[in-house]
Amino acid sequence: MTTDLAFTFLGTGAPPVSLRRAGPAHLVEASGTSVLIDCGSGVSQRLVAARHAGARIDALIVTHEHSDHLVDFYQLVVSSWHQGRDRPWRVLAPAPALANMRGQYEAFARERALRIAFEKRPDATGLEVVFEELHEGPIAGLGGLEVEAFLVDHKPVEPAFGLALTARASRIVFSGDTRLTPSLAQAAQGCDLLVCEVFVDSQMPVVAGVRSAETVASVQSYHMTPTVVAGLASRSGVRALALTHLVPPGADTAALAGELRAGGYAGPLIIGEDLMRVELPGRLLRWNGATVGF
Numbered sequence: 001m002t003t004d005l006a007f008t009f010l011g012t013g014a015p016p017v018s019l020r021r022a023g024p025a026h027l028v029e030a031s032g033t034s035v036l037i038d039c040g041s042g043v044s045q046r047l048v049a050a051r052h053a054g055a056r057i058d059a060l061i062v063t064h065e066h067s068d069h070l071v072d073f074y075q076l077v078v079s080s081w082h083q084g085r086d087r088p089w090r091v092l093a094p095a096p097a098l099a100n101m102r103g104q105y106e107a108f109a110r111e112r113a114l115r116i117a118f119e120k121r122p123d124a125t126g127l128e129v130v131f132e133e134l135h136e137g138p139i140a141g142l143g144g145l146e147v148e149a150f151l152v153d154h155k156p157v158e159p160a161f162g163l164a165l166t167a168r169a170s171r172i173v174f175s176g177d178t179r180l181t182p183s184l185a186q187a188a189q190g191c192d193l194l195v196c197e198v199f200v201d202s203q204m205p206v207v208a209g210v211r212s213a214e215t216v217a218s219v220q221s222y223h224m225t226p227t228v229v230a231g232l233a234s235r236s237g238v239r240a241l242a243l244t245h246l247v248p249p250g251a252d253t254a255a256l257a258g259e260l261r262a263g264g265y266a267g268p269l270i271i272g273e274d275l276m277r278v279e280l281p282g283r284l285l286r287w288n289g290a291t292v293g294f
Contacts, residue, residue, distance in 0.1 A: 003279040005030045005145075005167040007195065009244055010046035011038075012272040015068045018249035022046050022274055023068050026174065026195070026244070030167035031144025036060045036076075037163065037174060038069040044079040050275055054080030055126070059142060061134065061149075062093035063176040064160035065100055074104045077127060078115075085126030090141075092134045094159045105129055134161060144168075150187050152178035154222050162187060170280035173238075177245065179222050180232060188236040192280050195272075196232070197245035199223035200256055204248060223247065226256060230263025240294060242270035242278065268294040 006029040013021030023040020027050065036043070036057045047053055054076050062070050070093070077089060091101060116124045139147040146166040154160035154177045162176040164187050173188045175196040188194045204216050211219075224232070233241040243256070253271045260269055270278070276287040285292045 003282060005165065005170040005172060005280045007172055007278045008050050009272040009274060009276045010050060011040045011042055012244045012246055012274055013249040014245055014247045016249055021246065021249040023071065024245055027052060028145065028165050033058050033143040033145040035142060035145060035147065038062055039072050039076050040068050041071050043072045044076050046274060053083045055083035055085035059090040059092060061163065062097045064094060064154055064157050065097040066157055066177065070097055070101055073101045074108055077129065081126040086123045087125055088128035088130050090130050092132045092139060094134050094161065098131050098133060102131060150183045152176050152184055153181040154178050177223065180224055180228050185232060185236055188232065188238055190237050193240045193242060193278060194233055194236065194238040195242045195244055196229050197223060198229050198243045199225055199247045200251040201225045202259065203251050226259035227263040230260045230265035233265045233267065238267065240268040240270065241265060242272055244272040
């Protein structure tokens with residue numbers, strides 16, 4: 001079966017450390033183009049586990065400056081060079097995230113120079129980075145993969161972006177980190193797959209010394225709860241809904257599915273796990289040796 005557009009959940013987690021869920025990172029493939037969305041903790045390992053590699057990525061798009069979305073940037077650059085990358089990295093991100101990644105890159109300038117001089121690898125081009133500021137609108141130069149960035153609301157972190165990803169007649173909308181916002185609702189209208197973040201408020205109790213009631217309320221205020229996600233997906237008429245960036249990473253996924261159903265979403269539902277791959281237009285989900293049609 002022909003695959004026009006493939007979406008792989010590399011890391012479905014969040015800032016809390018989880019053995020099950022690596023930090024936020026997702027891979028999009030279409031017509032020979034590979035785009036990485038975010039580079040959270042463990043992204044290099046997850047790419048290899050997905051039978052891909054940083055050496056083959058055409059562009060990295062970072063949606064916003066939160067650490068869990070960019071903390072492994074320099075590790076990604078170096079590990080890709082060790083895999084034989086022979087072209088500069090193209091990195092697109094909002095200005096605050098670019099500043100962070102430039103800082104990571106510059107912090108390792110001496111280390112990088114020592115590696116290049118001593119290791120005598122055939123080509124150092126793969127260690128070079130071209131930084132581009134991400135703005136609203138289409139992103140050029142990605143071949144048969146059309147990517148359009150749209151602003152979302154993750155204040156006080158701004159700007160923050162969601163992405164619409166299209167190849168031929170297949171369209172995936174990626175929410176990024178956001179509270180419910182009209183731009184996301186508009187982008188999601190009738191899409192083949194909405195990949196949405198979720199804050200599972202029912203599974204985030206107050207824990208002394210870890211999070212107060214104020215902490216829970218603050219974090220919830222710039223994310224979307226299962227009820228909010230269910231309403232968004234239902235109103236937008238999406239053909240399928242997938243959840244990622246699970247907060248907390250150890251959430252009971254069966255209970256989470258129940259909340260989505262109780263919230264009124266009755267369509268195909270995927271609760272993301274690391275290394276799941278969704279293929280369109282065939283509507284196949286591949287994970288851990290299984291293939292499921294949805």
